Amino acid sequence: DGGITQSPKYLFRKEGQNVTLSCEQNLNHDAMYWYRQDPGQGLRLIYYSQIVNDFQKGDIAEGYSVSREKKESFPLTVTSAQKNPTAFYLCASTSGQSRYEQYFGPGTRLTVT
């Protein structure tokens, strides 16, 4: 089955630690995205990547970093510089045909205390 996997589903960290969230897709999609969702809010774009070895900042990139060394993988690092990292993180991908038919992973809920 093709799809997007994110791991882990729940993640707990102490303040001041960096943490990396995994996102893998086997849909052969070129573009991948990271979103953040806070309770009762919509999705906000953190970073996106249209091709391997290239990525762009979204609306709320401060305190986050990404890499795109392989087409299938787009890990997100939440650094200690992110002031309020506790949130639900969603990874998505899309084919070149449409940016709007995005396929989402199950999400990772990060709690930082």
Add this chain to the structure above:
Amino acid sequence: LAKTTQPISMDSYEGQEVNITCSHNNIATNDYITWYQQFPSQGPRFIIQGYKTKVTNEVASLFIPADRKSSTLSLPRVSLSDTAVYYCLVGDFVNSGGYQKVTFGTGTKLQVIP
């Protein structure tokens, strides 16, 4: 990017048809209208997309009037499992090489009541 406006929340009884309207007065000629569904603690799921008139699939129907300044997502005979947040997005369909940011607003929270 066309701004969209949709109701914050709606309630409906099981078995009823639900219509969620999205306003997008500044829609551009090349823009398509796309709807997503999101259940709690899950990623959004693509439901339907259209350009004009009516589009129907196994999940929903999308009605778009001639002026395209609004659209209506119609869910027939809703059940409790349709309780979710529904997002309306408007933007360019074809990836022309320039990235157009995909913006999810707060959506419409649909609560289906037994």
